[in-house]
Amino acid sequence: MKLTNYFLPVKKDKPKEAEIPSHVLMLRAGMCQQSTSGIYSWLPLGKKVLDKIENITKVEMNNAGAVEILMPTIQPSELWIESGRYQDYGKEMLRIVDRNKKELLYGPTNEELITDIFRNNIQSYKDLPLNLYHVQWKFRDEVRPRFGVMRGREFLMKDAYSFDTNLDNAIKSYNKMFVAYMKLFKKMGLRPIAMKADTGPIGGDLSHEFIILSKTGESNVYFDKSLLEMQELFDKINYNDNLQECIDKYTSFYAATEEKHIPKESKNILGELINTKGIEVGHIFHFGQKYSEPLNATITNENGKNISVYMGSYGVGVSRLVGGIIEANHDSKGIIWPKEVTPFMCSLINLNPDNKECTKISTKLYEYCKENNIDVLLDDSKESIGSKLAIADLIGFPFQIIIGPKGVKTDSYEIKIRKTDTTINSSLNELFNYICKNMV
Amino acid sequence: MKLTNYFLPVKKDKPKEAEIPSHVLMLRAGMCQQSTSGIYSWLPLGKKVLDKIENITKVEMNNAGAVEILMPTIQPSELWIESGRYQDYGKEMLRIVDRNKKELLYGPTNEELITDIFRNNIQSYKDLPLNLYHVQWKFRDEVRPRFGVMRGREFLMKDAYSFDTNLDNAIKSYNKMFVAYMKLFKKMGLRPIAMKADTGPIGGDLSHEFIILSKTGESNVYFDKSLLEMQELFDKINYNDNLQECIDKYTSFYAATEEKHIPKESKNILGELINTKGIEVGHIFHFGQKYSEPLNATITNENGKNISVYMGSYGVGVSRLVGGIIEANHDSKGIIWPKEVTPFMCSLINLNPDNKECTKISTKLYEYCKENNIDVLLDDSKESIGSKLAIADLIGFPFQIIIGPKGVKTDSYEIKIRKTDTTINSSLNELFNYICKNMV
Numbered sequence: 016m017k018l019t020n021y022f023l024p025v026k027k028d029k030p031k032e033a034e035i036p037s038h039v040l041m042l043r044a045g046m047c048q049q050s051t052s053g054i055y056s057w058l059p060l061g062k063k064v065l066d067k068i069e070n071i072t073k074v075e076m077n078n079a080g081a082v083e084i085l086m087p088t089i090q091p092s093e094l095w096i097e098s099g100r101y102q103d104y105g106k107e108m109l110r111i112v113d114r115n116k117k118e119l120l121y122g123p124t125n126e127e128l129i130t131d132i133f134r135n136n137i138q139s140y141k142d143l144p145l146n147l148y149h150v151q152w153k154f155r156d157e158v159r160p161r162f163g164v165m166r167g168r169e170f171l172m173k174d175a176y177s178f179d180t181n182l183d184n185a186i187k188s189y190n191k192m193f194v195a196y197m198k199l200f201k202k203m204g205l206r207p208i209a210m211k212a213d214t215g216p217i218g219g220d221l222s223h224e225f226i227i228l229s230k231t232g233e234s235n236v237y238f239d240k241s242l243l244e245m246q247e248l249f250d251k252i253n254y255n256d257n258l259q260e261c262i263d264k265y266t267s268f269y270a271a272t273e274e275k276h277i278p279k280e281s282k283n284i285l286g287e288l289i290n291t292k293g294i295e296v297g298h299i300f301h302f303g304q305k306y307s308e309p310l311n312a313t314i315t316n317e318n319g320k321n322i323s324v325y326m327g328s329y330g331v332g333v334s335r336l337v338g339g340i341i342e343a344n345h346d347s348k349g350i351i352w353p354k355e356v357t358p359f360m361c362s363l364i365n366l367n368p369d370n371k372e373c374t375k376i377s378t379k380l381y382e383y384c385k386e387n388n389i390d391v392l393l394d395d396s397k398e399s400i401g402s403k404l405a406i407a408d409l410i411g412f413p414f415q416i417i418i419g420p421k422g423v424k425t426d427s428y429e430i431k432i433r434k435t436d437t438t439i440n441s442s443l444n445e446l447f448n449y450i451c452k453n454m455v
Numbered sequence: 456m457k458l459t460n461y462f463l464p465v466k467k468d469k470p471k472e473a474e475i476p477s478h479v480l481m482l483r484a485g486m487c488q489q490s491t492s493g494i495y496s497w498l499p500l501g502k503k504v505l506d507k508i509e510n511i512t513k514v515e516m517n518n519a520g521a522v523e524i525l526m527p528t529i530q531p532s533e534l535w536i537e538s539g540r541y542q543d544y545g546k547e548m549l550r551i552v553d554r555n556k557k558e559l560l561y562g563p564t565n566e567e568l569i570t571d572i573f574r575n576n577i578q579s580y581k582d583l584p585l586n587l588y589h590v591q592w593k594f595r596d597e598v599r600p601r602f603g604v605m606r607g608r609e610f611l612m613k614d615a616y617s618f619d620t621n622l623d624n625a626i627k628s629y630n631k632m633f634v635a636y637m638k639l640f641k642k643m644g645l646r647p648i649a650m651k652a653d654t655g656p657i658g659g660d661l662s663h664e665f666i667i668l669s670k671t672g673e674s675n676v677y678f679d680k681s682l683l684e685m686q687e688l689f690d691k692i693n694y695n696d697n698l699q700e701c702i703d704k705y706t707s708f709y710a711a712t713e714e715k716h717i718p719k720e721s722k723n724i725l726g727e728l729i730n731t732k733g734i735e736v737g738h739i740f741h742f743g744q745k746y747s748e749p750l751n752a753t754i755t756n757e758n759g760k761n762i763s764v765y766m767g768s769y770g771v772g773v774s775r776l777v778g779g780i781i782e783a784n785h786d787s788k789g790i791i792w793p794k795e796v797t798p799f800m801c802s803l804i805n806l807n808p809d810n811k812e813c814t815k816i817s818t819k820l821y822e823y824c825k826e827n828n829i830d831v832l833l834d835d836s837k838e839s840i841g842s843k844l845a846i847a848d849l850i851g852f853p854f855q856i857i858i859g860p861k862g863v864k865t866d867s868y869e870i871k872i873r874k875t876d877t878t879i880n881s882s883l884n885e886l887f888n889y890i891c892k893n894m895v
Contacts, residue, residue: 022522022585024576048572051531051559056572062525062589082462085502087609088528088592089549089561091491106554109529111561114546114596119491121529121551121561132488132496136464145462149502152528152592156554169527 037341038163053160053168063358075199081146092118094127121154134312148175165338173331185325190258192329197249204353210270219302226293229342238270240287301327350411362407366419477781478603493600493608503798515639521586532558534567561594574752588615605778613771625765630698637689644793653714659742666733669782678710681726741767790851802847806859
């Protein structure tokens with residue numbers, strides 16, 4: 016993509032409304048724009064990151080055997096009256112009355128609707144286990160929307176729902192999602208920690224939150240430092256392996272959010288106890304028959320008995336993750352995108368588009384990247400050199416290649432690695448090699 | 456995908472609520488399910504088609520130089536009050552009051568919001584032309600939702616918005632979209648016809664509808680038969696060519712929807728006048744300064760003058776197209792998917808999963824397809840043979856491969872082509888070749 020054909024409305028100054036780094040940086044980097052309190056438009060750069068996070072999530076859900084569907088944003092109130100949550104949800108639920116005076120609502124979550132789909136279509140244990148997921152916009156009418164997309168009102172969530180014939184199988188489904196979450200956050204360049212968690216309005220008796228550490232996180236968390244080294248347990252495991260063993264090993268180390276923290280218990284741990292802040296990016300629940308009973312979602316089990324199906328639900332905060340990843344990856348100059356979710360792999364900066372040689376070399380590199388499916392943003396604008404370099408740091412792609420009149424004369428170009436802030440000088444030929452080796 | 460791991464709740468009987476073939480077939484093929492009047496959940500098979508249509512649309516929008524963003528579903532009322540459409544839109548607009556008594560609405564279209572994004576970020580002609588698009592759910596509170604996803608209340612639309620410095624450039628942007636639409640509908644396996652159209656509540660002075668022909672269409676259309684042969688004008692053209700010439704040639708033939716039809720004019724045409732029914736799948740508008748003036752979206756032009764920006768908007772009915780494509784492609788047995796948008800390329804039907812040889816051959820073919828990135832659905836269920844074959848016809852993938860005990864013994868397998876209802880007998884070796892040649 017050439018910058019002059021793109022829409023990247025960067026801002027030099029810190030926007031007044033933003034408190035935390037990710038919010039400041041998303042606004043400054045032209046990734047999003049608020050349309051009204053807690054509701055955002057995603058501009059091109061933000062949309063690309065959102066898509067990458069969504070795709071990584073979907074691929075791992077598919078790997079784990081979940082099947083994608085798409086439920087609507089607007090739901091009928093009847094289902095929530097059936098489950099008993101219509102009143103409970105209170106003011107956070109955006110309630111709507113349509114032209115025929117029918118009560119609707121903007122779904123804050125989908126347990127009721129998925130249970131309705133299940134009961135309309137599945138009657139036998141033979142069709143189980145089943146895990147259905149979707150990625151859809153949700154709405155929670157927060158008292159105080161803040162922190163940009165981290166705590167917006169309209170937000171994108173991946174939510175999966177598992178259906179099983181009994182508790183044992185339901186735990187197996189839960190375990191698959193536990194493992195999937197450890198894998199998928201890693202694939203976004205993050206280091207997730209799973210923690211015992213409260214179940215809140217979703218309910219149930221078994222629940223874990225997936226937390227990424229960040230000074231600006233809203234959750235107060237306690238965990239055994241050894242957990243930071245346990246990710247590889249999940250990297251190697253396949254979904255058909257013994258997941259319980261792996262999860263037991265992981266959860267034998269202490270980790271709890273504030274609500275579940277038991278100081279006495281945490282004092283007996285072997286490793287070092289860390290108390291810090293974190294951002295919740297995923298949450299999984301087993302809640303058995305909590306929804307299937309009131310909604311009458313029954314199946315005939317292996318013994319010919321009619322039972323309410325066992326369920327769990329599994330959420331990933333897709334839009335929140337964009338902010339979360341920035342909270343965990345930035346410096347004073349801007350964002351430092353992990354390769355896995357970066358909107359573009361490289362800023363190709365033509366310092367002087369009026370210089371024919373600069374433009375020739377830039378175009379050559381640009382075409383080369385395109386041929387090799389490397390997503391580059393060619394800065395062909397007429398901004399000042401200082402401004403170009405500052406913008407490249409702000410938008411934070413992993414690599415910057417700088418083409419200037421001096422370099423053209425001496426066949427020496429700068430490659431800057433955003434993360435380490437190191438610079439390599441390279442001839443044009445070496446540059447092609449470097450691109451192939453590091454950016455594909 | 457193996458059917459036993461999938462969620463494909465097919466129905467044998469015609470659902471009572473459905474009138475037109477696409478609605479009947481989508482419900483019977485387990486593609487979607489209504490949650491409340493005019494609001495649907497997309498089940499796995501339906502979601503796959505929706506994704507394919509969305510992707511084809513996006514690729515062509517990108518080819519035409521448009522840039523993807525994502526605006527939210529919920530909009531503030533202020534912008535609509537500014538444009539003067541808040542009252543005009545009447546009961547079709549889903550109006551919402553949030554917990555702070557603020558008036559919101561579920562966007563039925565996005566002219567106001569995109570104009571707001573534009574005015575907040577762009578001040579100079581130097582940043583134009585610009586075309587921003589998104590694919591997002593919309594809501595229109597129809598008096599009488601019907602025909603399934605063809606006229607639902609919550610529907611998925613691709614809408615693009617162009618911004619230009621003057622009328623000439625705005626027409627160039629309009630022409631690009633005209634050509635893009637002719638290309639993208641073709642890429643969905645359709646034969647679109649562009650027709651002069653009314654502008655309705657969007658406004659403006661130049662507008663075309665893109666129609667696909669169907670007996671069950673809601674639009675009454677009149678056109679010169681020769682237009683059916685004019686698609687190739689657009690197949691060959693590139694976006695940098697002289698588009699006006701190409702469009703002038705195409706639009707010199709008579710084509711108009713009912714509202715724009717002039718019987719006198721249509722009598723003078725050279726070719727045969729066809730009057731039939733069609734489905735509107737796209738609609739493009741040039742409306743100049745209709746929104747930029749009231750919303751004060753101004754730019755400094757080349758002469759240093761402050762002017763209201765020239766705009767157009769361009770919609771593709773993504774969810775409606777799923778129904779539209781089925782209306783144009785089905786028979787008494789079920790859907791006949793065009794290859795371009797089919798959810799799976801092939802039904803691989805194991806007639807007897809209890810037969811070890813059948814299962815061995817089926818698995819071999821299944822793995823082969825997976826390795827070659829051919830999306831197959833392996834029917835490994837224990838349904839009766841008759842039921843399996845009926846389901847394969849109903850869900851309508853382009854190819855069926857039938858593995859039965861007799862065939863295993865004689866090394867002879869049936870390949871059925873859904874569209875022509877022809878059957879080829881083939882050895883296993885020939886089958887691998889056939890798959891490679893026809894399904895990749």
